[in-house]
Amino acid sequence: MNALLRRFRWNHDGIAATEFALIAPILILLLMASVEFPRALGMSQNVTRAARTVADLVARGGGADMDDVYAAAAAVAAPYDISGADLVIISAGVYKNGTALSSKVCSAYARKGTAKKAGVALGEAPPAFAKDKARYLVIEMSVRYPVIFSAFPYSRDITFERSIPWPVRQGDSVNGDAEIVLPGGNACPKT
Template identity: 30%
Template sequence: MTGIKNNRLFSLLRRFRSETRGIAAIEFAIAVPVLLGIYILALEFAEAIEVNKKLGRVAIQVGDLVAQQPKVTPGELDAIMSISGATLEPYRRSAPTITVTAIEVTNDSTPKAVVLWSRRYTDGVAERAEKPGAITEIPQALKTPGTFLVRSEASLGYQPIIAWSPAAKQGLHLAALDELDMLGERYYQQPRVSSIIPCGDC
């Protein structure tokens, strides 16, 4: 009896090993999640690069517009920064932070970069950024005594598409992707029409 059972078992094993029906379905079930994951990661990577490029354009536009003014007011700075933020469209998952800072390099033997005024704009809210008179850091190559600089910065906490919806984050266990590292760009420009750009009440 035992021999008969063993023969049946070996027969079933041989049949299982030689059975090829359903292999394609199994391969498909294994491959699809992997391919889908690669596709989503490629999509996110490409969009993050595009958003970072747009952030660079925002920083350049803001600095260029401010550098063309003989003087500015807080309202004018806020308008420039709010309009330039539209460059990021159609990305809407998080708001950029745009900062403009006027810097004067002292005539000391060891030049220092001193903040004359600074303004920050985030999601419709404008405020003073760095304190006037504070010492700030600039590249060593720009520390020419008596130089006036406009520093424009744009930064953004990038939110991936797959982690945008709270329900998606919870369902896919993607809380760690709530907000990735900040993307950001910074540029320095000199005034176009005057040696210095004052800003009252900044």
């Protein structure tokens, strides 16, 4: 028995294989993360750029042909595919409610999303638009991220969502204010 223990103690066969078996899962996870994380970060940034592109084009009065606006957003998001993106464009107005200012939907357009109904309250006006009768746009974009390595259960369902308020730059003059009236919608009411 002692001879067997002495032989086992000094035998080094298989140590490298054992060390590799202990280290390999960690190395594989690092490899997966080094591929997945930059892709996710790049797509997140491109979704933000695409939403801002939509906002800027619509704010300049370019809301007449939404297919062209969506195509421009897809070009900006390349090489990532945003064809399945939920896109909601809201033209909002700010109204005085006693001493507070609140925003309401004037018109909305949706592509693969749900458009908000006119008159629905959006809550408190963003600080940049906190004045009575201000008009602005809100772009809401939601894109599902296609994971390459779904080794972890939480990584299978990642969605990038953006909600971007944007000033009206050029639009129809309604009630003396420049405003964007989205396709199928109406202008903001005076009050």
